[in-house]
Amino acid sequence: MKRIFVLVGVILGIVGLDQLTKWLVLQNLPLGSSYEWIRKVVHFTYVQNEGAAFGILQNHRWVFMVLSSVAIVGVGIYLFRFCKQNWAVKISLAFLIGGGIGNMIDRVAFGYVVDFIELPWLWLPVLNQYFPIFNIADSFVTVGVLILAVALIRDIVREEKEKRQLPHLSETTPASTDAAEQPSESDSQAPNPEEGQAPSRETGGDHE
Secondary structure, eight states: OHHHHHHHHHHHHHHHHHHHHHHHHHHHOOTTOEEEEETTTEEEEEEEEOSSGGGOSOSOHHHHHHHHHHHHHHHHHIIIIIOOSOHHHHHHHHHHHHHHHHHHHHHHHHSSEEEEEEOTTOEETTTTEEOOOBOHHHHHHHHHHHHHHHHHHHHHHHHHHHHHHHHHHHHHHHHHHHHHHSOOHHHHHSOOTTTTOOOOOOOSOOOO
Protein backbone atom coordinates (compact mmCIF):
# COMPACT_ATOMS: atom_id res chain seq x y z
CA MET A 1 0.00 0.00 0.00
CA LYS A 2 2.87 2.35 0.78
CA ARG A 3 4.26 1.90 -2.73
CA ILE A 4 0.89 2.85 -4.23
CA PHE A 5 0.86 6.08 -2.22
CA VAL A 6 4.39 6.90 -3.41
CA LEU A 7 3.47 6.38 -7.06
CA VAL A 8 0.24 8.38 -6.70
CA GLY A 9 2.25 11.14 -5.02
CA VAL A 10 4.70 11.20 -7.92
CA ILE A 11 1.86 11.46 -10.43
CA LEU A 12 0.07 14.22 -8.51
CA GLY A 13 3.34 16.09 -8.03
CA ILE A 14 4.01 16.08 -11.77
CA VAL A 15 0.49 17.23 -12.57
CA GLY A 16 0.68 19.98 -9.95
CA LEU A 17 4.07 21.26 -11.12
CA ASP A 18 2.96 21.21 -14.74
CA GLN A 19 -0.27 23.10 -14.08
CA LEU A 20 1.45 25.62 -11.80
CA THR A 21 4.05 26.55 -14.41
CA LYS A 22 1.40 26.83 -17.11
CA TRP A 23 -0.71 29.08 -14.88
CA LEU A 24 2.29 31.34 -14.30
CA VAL A 25 2.85 31.56 -18.04
CA LEU A 26 -0.78 32.43 -18.71
CA GLN A 27 -0.66 35.12 -16.04
CA ASN A 28 2.60 36.74 -17.12
CA LEU A 29 3.25 36.10 -20.83
CA PRO A 30 1.01 37.21 -23.69
CA LEU A 31 0.60 34.73 -26.52
CA GLY A 32 3.68 34.70 -28.72
CA SER A 33 5.86 36.71 -26.33
CA SER A 34 9.19 35.47 -25.02
CA TYR A 35 11.25 35.93 -21.87
CA GLU A 36 14.98 35.10 -21.76
CA TRP A 37 15.36 33.22 -18.50
CA ILE A 38 18.93 32.08 -19.32
CA ARG A 39 20.19 34.07 -22.29
CA LYS A 40 20.60 31.90 -25.42
CA VAL A 41 20.06 28.75 -23.32
CA VAL A 42 16.48 28.66 -22.00
CA HIS A 43 13.70 31.03 -23.05
CA PHE A 44 10.06 31.08 -21.96
CA THR A 45 7.96 31.54 -25.09
CA TYR A 46 4.19 31.11 -24.85
CA VAL A 47 2.61 29.14 -27.70
CA GLN A 48 -0.58 27.13 -28.04
CA ASN A 49 -0.17 23.55 -29.24
CA GLU A 50 -3.19 21.75 -30.66
CA GLY A 51 -1.24 18.60 -31.50
CA ALA A 52 0.74 16.02 -29.57
CA ALA A 53 3.87 16.49 -27.49
CA PHE A 54 6.45 18.92 -28.90
CA GLY A 55 3.91 20.28 -31.38
CA ILE A 56 3.63 17.09 -33.44
CA LEU A 57 0.63 16.84 -35.80
CA GLN A 58 -1.30 20.03 -35.13
CA ASN A 59 -5.09 20.40 -35.43
CA HIS A 60 -5.97 16.85 -34.36
CA ARG A 61 -7.38 17.60 -30.92
CA TRP A 62 -10.00 14.87 -30.59
CA VAL A 63 -7.74 12.17 -31.96
CA PHE A 64 -5.11 12.89 -29.34
CA MET A 65 -7.67 13.22 -26.58
CA VAL A 66 -8.98 9.73 -27.30
CA LEU A 67 -5.53 8.19 -27.75
CA SER A 68 -4.16 9.93 -24.65
CA SER A 69 -7.11 8.82 -22.54
CA VAL A 70 -6.75 5.21 -23.62
CA ALA A 71 -2.99 5.29 -23.04
CA ILE A 72 -3.29 6.87 -19.58
CA VAL A 73 -5.91 4.36 -18.45
CA GLY A 74 -3.99 1.41 -19.89
CA VAL A 75 -0.67 2.40 -18.34
CA GLY A 76 -2.39 3.14 -15.03
CA ILE A 77 -4.05 -0.29 -14.89
CA TYR A 78 -0.77 -2.00 -15.71
CA LEU A 79 1.16 0.03 -13.14
CA PHE A 80 -1.18 -0.51 -10.19
CA ARG A 81 -2.44 -4.03 -10.98
CA PHE A 82 0.13 -6.02 -12.92
CA CYS A 83 3.55 -4.34 -12.84
CA LYS A 84 5.97 -6.55 -10.86
CA GLN A 85 9.18 -5.00 -12.11
CA ASN A 86 11.69 -2.82 -10.28
CA TRP A 87 11.17 0.75 -9.15
CA ALA A 88 12.84 2.23 -12.22
CA VAL A 89 10.05 0.83 -14.42
CA LYS A 90 7.34 1.92 -11.99
CA ILE A 91 8.67 5.46 -11.71
CA SER A 92 8.96 5.73 -15.49
CA LEU A 93 5.33 4.69 -15.88
CA ALA A 94 4.31 7.20 -13.21
CA PHE A 95 6.14 9.90 -15.21
CA LEU A 96 4.21 8.91 -18.33
CA ILE A 97 0.88 9.02 -16.53
CA GLY A 98 1.60 12.35 -14.82
CA GLY A 99 2.74 14.00 -18.04
CA GLY A 100 -0.22 12.60 -19.95
CA ILE A 101 -2.72 13.88 -17.38
CA GLY A 102 -1.07 17.32 -17.33
CA ASN A 103 -1.51 17.79 -21.07
CA MET A 104 -4.96 16.21 -21.02
CA ILE A 105 -6.16 18.85 -18.56
CA ASP A 106 -5.09 21.55 -21.03
CA ARG A 107 -6.87 19.92 -23.94
CA VAL A 108 -10.11 19.58 -21.98
CA ALA A 109 -9.96 23.07 -20.43
CA PHE A 110 -8.61 25.13 -23.34
CA GLY A 111 -8.72 22.97 -26.45
CA TYR A 112 -4.94 23.23 -26.75
CA VAL A 113 -1.79 22.59 -24.71
CA VAL A 114 0.21 25.45 -23.21
CA ASP A 115 3.88 25.17 -24.28
CA PHE A 116 6.53 27.62 -23.15
CA ILE A 117 10.01 26.06 -22.74
CA GLU A 118 12.25 27.01 -25.67
CA LEU A 119 15.84 25.88 -26.27
CA PRO A 120 17.10 28.40 -28.86
CA TRP A 121 20.46 26.65 -29.26
CA LEU A 122 19.13 23.18 -30.13
CA TRP A 123 18.98 22.81 -33.91
CA LEU A 124 17.64 19.60 -35.47
CA PRO A 125 19.29 19.05 -38.86
CA VAL A 126 17.00 16.12 -39.69
CA LEU A 127 13.87 18.29 -39.35
CA ASN A 128 15.64 21.46 -40.52
CA GLN A 129 14.27 23.40 -37.57
CA TYR A 130 14.94 24.24 -33.93
CA PHE A 131 13.73 21.92 -31.20
CA PRO A 132 9.98 22.43 -30.69
CA ILE A 133 8.75 24.43 -27.73
CA PHE A 134 7.50 22.13 -24.95
CA ASN A 135 6.32 22.11 -21.33
CA ILE A 136 6.90 20.35 -18.00
CA ALA A 137 4.51 17.50 -18.85
CA ASP A 138 6.38 16.81 -22.10
CA SER A 139 9.65 16.75 -20.15
CA PHE A 140 8.40 14.09 -17.73
CA VAL A 141 6.98 12.00 -20.57
CA THR A 142 10.35 12.09 -22.34
CA VAL A 143 12.31 11.25 -19.19
CA GLY A 144 9.86 8.44 -18.43
CA VAL A 145 10.35 6.93 -21.88
CA LEU A 146 14.14 7.10 -21.51
CA ILE A 147 14.11 5.46 -18.06
CA LEU A 148 11.77 2.74 -19.31
CA ALA A 149 13.96 2.05 -22.35
CA VAL A 150 17.13 1.81 -20.23
CA ALA A 151 15.43 -0.49 -17.72
CA LEU A 152 14.09 -2.81 -20.43
CA ILE A 153 17.45 -2.96 -22.22
CA ARG A 154 19.16 -3.79 -18.92
CA ASP A 155 16.68 -6.61 -18.26
CA ILE A 156 17.19 -8.02 -21.77
CA VAL A 157 20.99 -7.97 -21.36
CA ARG A 158 20.73 -9.68 -17.98
CA GLU A 159 18.45 -12.41 -19.37
CA GLU A 160 20.86 -13.04 -22.24
CA LYS A 161 23.76 -13.42 -19.79
CA GLU A 162 21.76 -15.91 -17.75
CA LYS A 163 20.92 -17.92 -20.87
CA ARG A 164 24.59 -18.07 -21.84
CA GLN A 165 25.53 -19.34 -18.40
CA LEU A 166 22.97 -22.15 -18.42
CA PRO A 167 24.86 -24.44 -20.91
CA HIS A 168 28.03 -24.15 -18.82
CA LEU A 169 26.15 -25.10 -15.70
CA SER A 170 24.52 -28.09 -17.42
CA GLU A 171 27.92 -29.33 -18.61
CA THR A 172 29.63 -29.08 -15.24
CA THR A 173 26.83 -30.47 -13.11
CA PRO A 174 26.81 -34.11 -14.47
CA ALA A 175 30.58 -34.30 -14.29
CA SER A 176 30.59 -33.28 -10.67
CA THR A 177 27.84 -35.78 -9.82
CA ASP A 178 29.66 -38.61 -11.63
CA ALA A 179 32.82 -37.75 -9.78
CA ALA A 180 30.95 -37.84 -6.51
CA GLU A 181 29.42 -41.24 -7.28
CA GLN A 182 32.70 -42.78 -8.50
CA PRO A 183 34.70 -44.35 -5.64
CA SER A 184 38.21 -43.09 -5.11
CA GLU A 185 41.24 -45.25 -5.75
CA SER A 186 42.10 -45.31 -2.06
CA ASP A 187 38.64 -46.67 -1.30
CA SER A 188 38.92 -49.34 -4.00
CA GLN A 189 42.37 -50.45 -2.84
CA ALA A 190 41.51 -50.56 0.85
CA PRO A 191 41.66 -54.14 2.10
CA ASN A 192 38.54 -55.79 3.35
CA PRO A 193 39.05 -56.93 6.88
CA GLU A 194 37.00 -60.03 6.23
CA GLU A 195 39.00 -60.98 3.16
CA GLY A 196 42.40 -62.48 3.79
CA GLN A 197 41.62 -63.38 7.37
CA ALA A 198 43.10 -66.75 8.12
CA PRO A 199 40.56 -69.41 9.08
CA SER A 200 40.71 -70.31 12.73
CA ARG A 201 41.89 -73.81 13.63
CA GLU A 202 39.45 -76.20 15.01
CA THR A 203 40.28 -77.26 18.51
CA GLY A 204 39.23 -80.20 20.45
CA GLY A 205 40.07 -82.72 17.68
CA ASP A 206 41.86 -86.13 18.26
CA HIS A 207 45.61 -86.11 17.67
CA GLU A 208 47.49 -89.22 16.76
